[in-house]
Amino acid sequence: MSVRVRFAPSPTGEPHIGNVRTVVFNWLFARKMGGQFILRIEDTDRVRYQPETIPVIMEGLRWLGLDWDEGPGLEELQRAGIEDAERYAVGGPYGPYIQSERLPLYRQVAEELVAVGWAYRCNCSPERLEQVRQAQRARGQPPMYDRHCRYLPPDAISPDEPHVIRLKVPLTGRTTFQDVIKGEVIFENAGIDDQVLLKSDGFPTYHLAVVVDDHYMKVTHVIRGDDWVPSTPKHVLLYQALGWEMPVFCHVPLVTMPGGKKLAKREGATSITEFRKQGYLPEALLNFLALLGWAPGEGEEQEIFSRAELIERFDLYRVNRAPAAFSYDKLDWMNGVYIRSLSPDDLLERLLPFWQDAGLIPAPCPPQTREVLRRIVPLIQERIKHLTDVVELTDFFFTEIAPPPAEELLAQGLDAERAREVLRRTREVLANVSDFGEETIEPPLRALVAELGLTTRQVFGLIRTATTGKAVSPPLFGTLSILERERVLARLEAAEAQLTAR
RNA sequence: GCCCCCAUCGUCUAGCCAGGUUAGGACACAGGCCUUUCAAGCCUGAAACACGGGUUCAAAUCCCGUUGGGGGUACCA
Numbered sequence: 001m002s003v004r005v006r007f008a009p010s011p012t013g014e015p016h017i018g019n020v021r022t023v024v025f026n027w028l029f030a031r032k033m034g035g036q037f038i039l040r041i042e043d044t045d046r047v048r049y050q051p052e053t054i055p056v057i058m059e060g061l062r063w064l065g066l067d068w069d070e071g072p073g074l075e076e077l078q079r080a081g082i083e084d085a086e087r088y089a090v091g092g093p094y095g096p097y098i099q100s101e102r103l104p105l106y107r108q109v110a111e112e113l114v115a116v117g118w119a120y121r122c123n124c125s126p127e128r129l130e131q132v133r134q135a136q137r138a139r140g141q142p143p144m145y146d147r148h149c150r151y152l153p154p155d156a157i158s159p160d161e162p163h164v165i166r167l168k169v170p171l172t173g174r175t176t177f178q179d180v181i182k183g184e185v186i187f188e189n190a191g192i193d194d195q196v197l198l199k200s201d202g203f204p205t206y207h208l209a210v211v212v213d214d215h216y217m218k219v220t221h222v223i224r225g226d227d228w229v230p231s232t233p234k235h236v237l238l239y240q241a242l243g244w245e246m247p248v249f250c251h252v253p254l255v256t257m258p259g260g261k262k263l264a265k266r267e268g269a270t271s272i273t274e275f276r277k278q279g280y281l282p283e284a285l286l287n288f289l290a291l292l293g294w295a296p297g298e299g300e301e302q303e304i305f306s307r308a309e310l311i312e313r314f315d316l317y318r319v320n321r322a323p324a325a326f327s328y329d330k331l332d333w334m335n336g337v338y339i340r341s342l343s344p345d346d347l348l349e350r351l352l353p354f355w356q357d358a359g360l361i362p363a364p365c366p367p368q369t370r371e372v373l374r375r376i377v378p379l380i381q382e383r384i385k386h387l388t389d390v391v392e393l394t395d396f397f398f399t400e401i402a403p404p405p406a407e408e409l410l411a412q413g414l415d416a417e418r419a420r421e422v423l424r425r426t427r428e429v430l431a432n433v434s435d436f437g438e439e440t441i442e443p444p445l446r447a448l449v450a451e452l453g454l455t456t457r458q459v460f461g462l463i464r465t466a467t468t469g470k471a472v473s474p475p476l477f478g479t480l481s482i483l484e485r486e487r488v489l490a491r492l493e494a495a496e497a498q499l500t501a502r
Numbered sequence: 503g504c505c506c507c508c509a510u511c512g513u514c515u516a517g518c519c520a521g522g523u524u525a526g527g528a529c530a531c532a533g534g535c536c537u538u539u540c541a542a543g544c545c546u547g548a549a550a551c552a553c554g555g556g557u558u559c560a561a562a563u564c565c566c567g568u569u570g571g572g573g574g575u576a577c578c579a
Contacts, residue, residue, distance in 0.1 A: 010579050045578055126577075133576090142504040143575065164577050182507070191505055191575095199577040206579050230506055230574040251507085254572070258513075288514095291528095295515055301527045303514090320515085322508050323572060330514065330529040340542075382542045393540090449538090460538035472540045 003035030004220045007068075008210070009057050011041055012048040014271035017326060018255030019225065020064070021289045025252055026223045027066045028290060028314040038217060039071035039090070041098040042210075043080075044203045051081055058088045060272030064282050065307060070217075072097045094217040099209050106204035109212050109242070110165045110197050118241035119197060121157040122149035122166050144193045165198040167207075167234060167241075175233040180221075180250035181319055187233040195234050207231060211238045214247055223250040223316070226323070250316060253293055253323040279354060279387030280331070283307065284338040288331045290314070293324045304337055336385040344377045351377070351390050358391040360398040372397070375482050379474035393474065397482060401469035403494040408465050412458040416499045422452065422462055423496040427489055430480075436488075438481045445477075466495035 007023045009015050015023070030037035039061070043049055054077075061068065070092025077085035080098060096102055113119035124145075133143040149157065150168060157163050170189045179185050197208040204212070214222060229251050239246045275285055287305055296302075296313045305313070339347065351373070355361045361369050380393055409419055429444045430436075449459045463480075464473050467488055473479055480488050 008579090012579075042579070048578070122577095129577085137503080140503050166577095185506075187506075193575080196577050201577075203577090205577070210579095225573090226507065227573055228579090253508075256572080291514070293514090297516065299516065299526080301516080303528055320508095324515090325513060327513050327529065333529055336542090380541095383540065385541095445538095456538050458538095464539060470539090474540085476538055 003033040006038035008040040008042045011053045024289045031311045036069040039068040121163045123163040164196045166194040215244045221248045256325045281338045284335040293320045332385045379478045396468045403498045412461040427492045436485045438477045442477045467491045
């Protein structure tokens with residue numbers, strides 16, 4: 001039978017990067033095994049529901065290259081009020097793939113469980129439940145539902161009055177399951193709460209919905225975060241009660257922040273959208289995430305893997321047991337590696353939106369500007385770690401610069417008079433050079449350095465500051481050539497004036 | 503509190519299952535080379551088996567305990 005896995009986000013916000021790593025494992029496993037990767041929307045929490053995050057989640061997956069074989073279809077997306085539903089509709093034979101579209105199914109299963117004695121109705125008020133929990137805590141007992149309604153006569157609560165349906169967990173014995181990563185995990189039934197399966201608003205809780213959907217969608221492997229381990233016995237009980245075949249469970253370790261701190265949904269954990277905005281390449285992020293908690297092993301020392309290589313080598317059974325800390329340092333390095341490996345034209349295309357967002361070049365990029373960019377890219381390719389870095393590194397090509405203050409011009413240790421001389425002589429040289437190509441500029445400037453008896457650092461540093469306004473810039477001769485003679489001479493003159501004014 | 507999971511350089515990890523390694527690699531860090539700045543590249547360095555007991559000729563590897571970390575404990579997922 002074909003492997004079927006799923007990512008089932010709840011549209012209450014954008015998934016944090018730890019969740020995304022788990023999605024990567026799911027996707028890699030599906031592709032490796034030639035199976036299906038399913039996207040299911042778990043919108044059963046009506047309080048925290050934010051429909052607008054559905055397309056954001058989908059957009060993020062697409063950007064990362066995590067395509068899904070089955071997922072919400074056109075009509076259900078339209079009913080959810082998603083704009084551009086056509087753009088995201090995939091559909092599939094086991095839909096609908098949005099849980100709010102499957103309500104009758106959950107209710108039916110819940111009623112079945114009540115009928116066979118595996119579940120019961122409960123109309124305890126939230127206040128009473130809270131009181132019970134507080135009392136238990138005060139006594140130093142684990143907070144659990146006291147099963148008040150479990151022992152009521154079967155007809156004590158009418159199906160028509162507001163109530164929830166709870167799982168009737170066996171009071172004794174133990175529930176166990178085999179986990180791909182952890183091996184056998186054992187829970188005493190006495191410690192398992194009578195979990196609510198169907199809420200009073202008619203929506204299922206995660207526990208009911210996940211079991212029902214995974215069953216009917218023929219999911220074979222449940223690959224999810226470690227945080228689900230404690231609720232897995234409830235799911236196992238449900239599978240047993242319903243007589244359904246169990247999927248393979250695989251609980252992958254969580255991802256923490258660099259300090260080892262918790263990576264909770266709202267703790268500023270970065271989302272795919274944020275990484276994208278910060279100038280990370282999707283292939284770099286994918287590569288990095290795949291290596292967070294997994295390594296090919298067998299003495300393999302390669303760390304840069306193409307998408308195809310990751311699929312080929314990924315092994316779910318080799319995923320680590322211990323949680324992994326996210327490292328921006330390593331991601332940055334990897335992003336730089338990927339940026340350097342791009343063809344200049346490809347890099348140019350990816351850089352374009354960042355230059356445009358910064359207002360440095362017009363939105364439809366004119367052909368002339370593109371030619372300039374084509375000359376700039378090779379100069380900066382090995383100097384940026386993020387696509388966003390290009391803005392600060394190249395802005396002086398597109399905007400006028402304020403003449404640098406004297407102290408910056410004199411940073412190389414020259415006195416004002418000497419610096420003025422350097423600038424004046426440089427202007428003479430550059431005014432008379434036959435053409436303004438990189439190779440034509442360099443020899444006479446080097447000759448000038450020798451003639452003046454100064455160091456290249458002193459002279460070129462001064463020219464750099466004068467023409468770019470920065471102490472750090474792309475390689476000087478290429479930069480001057482792209483700037484062109486007129487602007488270079490003007491900036492040199494302006495700098496000279498700065499020193500004179502002094 | 504109770505339940506569950508986890509433990510190799512600062513970080514990601516290889517090695518563990520099938521005991522014998524100078525415990526390997528990468529990021530970051532330090533020093534050097536190259537060099538017009540910054541990068542990139544190259545070379546070198548520092549850096550780990552959490553602790554305590556077993557088992558064994560031999561333990562990072564197997565067992566137990568301790569400590570530490572993480573997760574769960576909702577009509578959230």
